[in-house]
Amino acid sequence: MLNLTHLASFIQLYETGSFTLAADQLGVGQSTVTQHIQRLEKHLGRQLIDRTTHRVKLTTEGEALLSYARGILEMNGKVLSLFGQSRLRGRLRLGVSEDVVASRLTAVLEDFIRLHPLVDLELTVALSAPLYQMQDMGELDLVLAKRHIGDTRGRLLYREPLVWLARDPDLLRLRGDQPVPLIAFPPPSITRKVAQEALDREKILWRIVCTCASLSGLTAAARAGMGVLVQPRSMAPEGLREVSGEQLPLLEDVEFVLVPRKGADAALIEALSLLIEARITPQAAT
The missing domain is CATH 3.40.190.10 (Periplasmic binding protein-like II)
Structure with missing residues (x-):
């Protein structure tokens, strides 16, 4: 019998194109996704992932399994909705x-x-x-x-810490006579308030260089090198690096x-x- 968890990992791997991204979406470790694929391949006696390329690519057998795997999971959901606790409405x-x-x-x-x-x-x-x-x-x-x-x-x-993020912390050139360029959500914003209060406590000048209600917009500004962005550590967008505590004050947790x-x-x-x-x-x- 096919393992539904293994099939879900297989589908997520195909949709994300990455073991790391698939693991993030599923909320498990990368090694767990790898084990799921290996066990699925062993159970079927077929290679499903082409491991000769740097990118995740399905073999012919993997492509053949894909539609069936989706159908199996969809049918499982329908059965649960009909007979299980999922008859919520x-x-x-x-x-x-x-x-x-x-x-x-x-x-x-x-x-x-x-x-x-x-x-x-x-x-x-x-x-x-x-x-x-x-x-x-x-x-x-x-x-x-x-x-x-x-x-x-x-x-x-x-609970986790908030951190300062920038495209290149080494090139920020933060000086006492120059305000820290902040990229922030509009008020009221928890991360904005925490950042401003931390700077004010240390009597560090700051100015808002970008305000946007969308994280994608803030991330674009930070990736362009406009200034620093505050986010929970685990949610740091790709392309940004953490600024050390020597350059800016430590932030409280959220x-x-x-x-x-x-x-x-x-x-x-x-x-x-x-x-x-x-x-x-x-x-x-x-």
């Missing part, structure tokens, strides 16, 4: 902070819509503070966002939390929360 309004969406939300959404096809899932992406405001107004059922250290709102998922709305459908909230907790953990963030 209704509407669930999810709010997610911008940086989480950019890094590891895809796998959560894929799992949820496959396991609970009768649930109408609505997704809102924004900064943490506006998401909390929308929830207070009854517009969101569940929020996945950041909170300041000491804030008691929500259920803690994990916490990621799940916040359900009072009165929301408890079964729907729990179903999605379990998937989020399984995918978005300290282990997944490393």
